Amino acid sequence: MTLLKRDKKNMNGFTLIELLVVIVILSLLTAITAPRLWEQIDKSKWDLAKPGMKPIETAIDSYTLNCREFPNTLNDLLTNPGIEGWSGPYLKKSQLKDPWGFEYGYIPKGSFNPGSYDLVSYGKDGVFGGDGYYAEQYND
Numbered sequence: 001m002t003l004l005k006r007d008k009k010n011m012n013g014f015t016l017i018e019l020l021v022v023i024v025i026l027s028l029l030t031a032i033t034a035p036r037l038w039e040q041i042d043k044s045k046w047d048l049a050k051p052g053m054k055p056i057e058t059a060i061d062s063y064t065l066n067c068r069e070f071p072n073t074l075n076d077l078l079t080n081p082g083i084e085g086w087s088g089p090y091l092k093k094s095q096l097k098d099p100w101g102f103e104y105g106y107i108p109k110g111s112f113n114p115g116s117y118d119l120v121s122y123g124k125d126g127v128f129g130g131d132g133y134y135a136e137q138y139n140d
């Protein structure tokens with residue numbers, strides 16, 4: 001019977017020092033792993049930017065077939081700009097945004113694709129220029 005009885009002195013919880021040590025260790029682990037996690041998120045968004053242009057390209061192709069000209073803006077794919085033959089909307093407004101939440105850029109007479117059009121994701125900051133994940137990506 002004496003084995004089942006516990007002494008109240010042995011039932012203490014963690015000391016403040018022990019809790020602080022655990023918090024410091026968890027903080028260090030978070031500080032080490034968080035940048036790698038953010039890097040992977042940025043890489044995933046970068047990798048999704050170009051495939052996200054495909055539905056827009058398809059919508060532009062459909063618009064061009066119906067209206068016999070390229071749209072002036074990407075908004076022409078959503079609402080009728082007053083052109084005969086328009087039979088849209090050709091896609092949803094949410095499909096015009098890149099993985100960072102910025103609207104894809106559209107250049108009707110492309111400089112990257114002469115005689116056609118350019119779609120561009122301006123990258124993580126949504127502004128022209130930059131390196132790495134801040135650089136632009138154009139459609140093929």
